[in-house]
Amino acid sequence: xxxxxxxxxxxxxxxxxxxxxxxxxxxxxxxxxxxxxxxxxxxxxxxxxxxxxxxxxxxxxxxxxxxxxxxxxxxxxxxxxxxxxxxxxxxxxxxxxxxxxxxxxxxxxxxxxxxxxxxxxxxxxxxxxxxxxxxxxxxxxxxxxxxxxxxxxxxxxxxxxxxxxxxxxxxxxxxxxxxxxxxxxxxxxxxxxxxxxxxxxxxxxxxxxxxxxxxxxxxxxxxxxxxxxxxxxxxxxxxxxxxxxxxxxxxxxxxxxxxxxxxxxxxxxxxxxxxxxxxxxxxxxxxxxxxxxxxxxxxxxxxxxxxxxxxxxxxxxxxxxxxxxxxxxxxxxxxxxxxxxxxxxxxxxxxxxxxxxxxxxxxxxxxxxxxxxxxxxxxxxxxxxxxxxxxxxxxxxxxxxxxxxxxxxxxxxxxxxxxxxxxxxxxxxxxxxxxxxxxxxxxxxxxxxx
Numbered sequence: 036x037x038x039x040x041x042x043x044x045x046x047x048x049x050x051x052x053x054x055x056x057x058x059x060x061x062x063x064x065x066x067x068x069x070x071x072x073x074x075x076x077x078x079x080x081x082x083x084x085x086x087x088x089x090x091x092x093x094x095x096x097x098x099x100x101x102x103x104x105x106x107x108x109x110x111x112x113x114x115x116x117x118x119x120x121x122x123x124x125x126x127x128x129x130x131x132x133x134x135x136x137x138x139x140x141x142x143x144x145x146x147x148x149x150x151x152x153x154x155x156x157x158x159x160x161x162x163x164x165x166x167x168x169x170x171x172x173x174x175x176x177x178x179x180x181x182x183x184x185x186x187x188x189x190x191x192x193x194x195x196x197x198x199x200x201x202x203x204x205x206x207x208x209x210x211x212x213x214x215x216x217x218x219x220x221x222x223x224x225x226x227x228x229x230x231x232x233x234x235x236x237x238x239x240x241x242x243x244x245x246x247x248x249x250x251x252x253x254x255x256x257x258x259x260x261x262x263x264x265x266x267x268x269x270x271x272x273x274x275x276x277x278x279x280x281x282x283x284x285x286x287x288x289x290x291x292x293x294x295x296x297x298x299x300x301x302x303x304x305x306x307x308x309x310x311x312x313x314x315x316x317x318x319x320x321x322x323x324x325x326x327x328x329x330x331x332x333x334x335x336x337x338x339x340x341x342x343x344x345x346x347x348x349x350x351x352x353x354x355x356x357x358x359x360x361x362x363x364x365x366x367x368x369x370x371x372x373x374x375x376x377x378x379x380x381x382x383x384x385x386x387x388x389x390x391x392x393x394x395x396x397x398x399x400x401x402x403x404x405x406x407x408x409x410x411x412x413x414x415x416x417x418x419x420x421x422x423x424x425x426x427x428x429x430x431x432x433x434x435x436x437x438x439x440x441x442x443x444x445x446x447x448x449x450x451x452x453x454x455x456x457x458x459x460x461x462x463x464x465x466x467x468x469x470x471x472x473x474x475x476x477x478x479x480x481x482x483x484x485x
Contacts, residue, residue, distance in 0.1 A: 066095040067373050067380060071125030073100040075184060075363055075398075079384070082392035088383050094376045103127055110139045110368055119370040123377040125183050125363050128171040132272055133434040135174045140366045142177040146378040153378075157385050163401050170429040171362040171401075174272050179366055181381050182401035184327065184393070186361040187423040188256055189416065190223075191314055191332060192216055192321035194345035196230070205229075216347045220260070220290050223321075223350050227297035230320035241322045242294050243310050244303035246448035251440055252307075253323055254447050256359055257287035259428045261352045265439060265468070266476065271432035274472065276479040279443070280458070280465040288450060288457040290352070295451070303451060315339060323349065326423075329416040330397040346419040348426070358423035360430065362401075435471050442467045458483075 069076075076098055079085070085096050099121070101109075107130060109120055126134065134140045146152050147159070159168065159181065172180045196202050197214050206214040210225050217223040227239030243249040258264060263283035268275035278284070295302060299318060311328045313319045315338040324332075335341040348358055365381040367374050383389065390400040391408045399420055405411055406421060431439060446464040449455040455463065462482040469478050 064093050064095050065373055065376050066097055067122040067376050068097045068099060068120070069123045069125075069380070070099040070101045070106055070121045071183075071363070072103055075125055076100060078184065078393045078396050078398040079389075081396050082389065084389050084392060087388075088380060092376075092379060092383075094373075094379065096380065103130070107134070107139075110134065110370075111137065113139075113368070113370045119368070119372045121368055122371040122373045123380060124366050124368060126366050128362050128364055129271070129430060129432050129436045129440070131172075131174050131179065131364065131366075132432045132436060134366065135177075135179065136434045139369055140179055141369050141371070141374060142179055143367060143378055143381075144178050146375070146382075147178065152375055153382055154386070157382060159385070162385075162403060164403060164424050166427060167360060167362060167401060167424065170271050170360055170427075170432070172364040172366075174432065180364045181385055183363040183365050183384075184398045185401050185420075185424075186363070186399065187326050187358045187420065187427065188252070188323050188349065189326060189329065189346045189419045189423075190217065190321055190349060191324045191329065192226075192345050192347070193230075193317075193340065193343055195340075195343040196320060197345065216345060217321075217350050218347075220350050220352055224293065224297075226321065227294060231297040236318065238299050238319045239297040239321070240294050241298045241302045241305055241310055241313055241319050242291065242451065243305045243307060243323075244295075244448075244451045245306045245309075246444065247306040248440070248444060249306040249310070250447050250451070251444040252359070252361070254288070254291055254443075255430070256323055256349045257291045258284050259357045259359065260349060261287040261290070262355070263287050264428070265443070266431055267479065268429075268431075271429040271436075274433060274475045277465055277468050277472070277476045278479050279468055280461040280478075280480050280482060282480075284461055285458055286352070288447075288461065292451065292457070314344075326399055326416060326420055327397055330414075333415065344415065346416040348419060348422050356422075356426045358427045360427035433475075435475075438471045439468050442471070 080098060089095055103126055106124055113120055167185050168182060171182045172178060203214045206229055217226055231239040243253045261283040263281050264278055266275045267278050307325060310322055310324060311331060314322055314332055317339045332338050332344050333341050348356060351357060367377045371377055385402060387404060390402045390405045391411060394400045394405050394411050406417060411417060442464055446460045450457055450460040465478055466482045469476055
């Protein structure tokens with residue numbers, strides 16, 4: 036064989052080999068990187084459903100546990116570093132405006148109409164709780180994702196004690212009414228007082244008084260209950276008058292402080308974990324807790340009160356029912372390498388099988404049909420969730436929402452520890468929120484503080 040022929044044969048072999056390598060590269064399955072906090076991703080991964088998605092689509096899913104605030108920082112760095120870190124993230128909805136305005140996430144409106152990506156059986160406008168989807172996953176008229184989970188808070192109380200004949204008789208003698216779950220703060224206070232028994236190391240309620248984000252969220256229930264708010268708006272993505280120091284919020288704060296005498300002595304060190312533990316260990320009669328913590332009250336392996344709890348919406352001071360609207364959303368980063376595949380995953384995640392399994396594992400589904408499943412409907416806290424859906428109050432999702440939350444948390448901590456009087460503290464918070472918003476927000480009420 037001549038050297039020229041050998042050379043040609045070698046060239047052909049190299050071309051064939053290169054082609055095989057190229058085909059091999061193309062045949063490699065696409066992997067999308069899904070990032071979010073372990074607490075929430077566990078609701079998805081524990082269902083063992085991701086494997087079904089991978090088998091159905093050929094798309095691999097790498098799950099990364101990451102704190103949501105760290106995720107925000109990393110997304111902010113991506114454009115400068117010219118790299119794509121994640122294809123899909125779970126994010127608390129009050130960060131949505133910040134991510135959108137900085138161009139860090141992309142709208143998915145176009146994907147909804149793409150038959151190659153969107154399952155035509157899934158009709159989000161009909162099948163999702165519309166008000167929650169609008170607040171959790173939309174921003175200024177554009178759709179950025181689907182809710183991963185919907186969150187609200189309940190009054191969690193000892194149903195077994197309400198049903199106890201001796202307790203019922205003593206309560207009626209003392210308060211001249213039947214012992215029942217509270218619908219007003221006057222009723223809540225009576226229950227808190229009645230069940231506070233320090234000699235038995237048992238208390239009527241608690242507050243989550245630590246300088247922690249739990250304090251802000253818990254206090255919001257009182258503000259909403261009295262008709263108060265932070266900004267006077269209809270939706271979280273809007274700006275409006277600053278009403279932090281309204282008479283309604285002042286009344287709400289005073290009511291909140293009235294619970295301290297009927298709380299455990301260490302209540303000012305409580306956050307949502309210690310509040311959950313107090314209920315689980317049977318140290319308190321009732322308290323306000325997130326809906327995704329309720330399954331841990333019903334788990335007999337970790338709770339002494341499993342099967343003994345009742346759940347209700349938060350008392351109202353105005354007679355108008357309300358609930359707190361909170362949630363996490365699937366979002367696709369702007370720098371995602373595989374946005375189409377990421378959308379396919381979030382679209383698949385809304386399927387009935389996935390939603391039922393996630394709800395049985397402790398989440399709260401955004402799809403209405405989930406609650407028609409017999410296994411879901413018999414969960415003891417589901418009626419309280421469904422009562423909460425139509426009466427939910429949105430919170431700010433504008434880019435400044437994180438800064439406003441930090442101000443409120445700090446000032447509320449100073450109020451519950453008596454470093455600031457309620458009126459003075461709320462005036463300080465209102466002025467700081469106004470400084471954050473600048474011309475986007477105007478003080479409705481005058482501020483008076485030294």
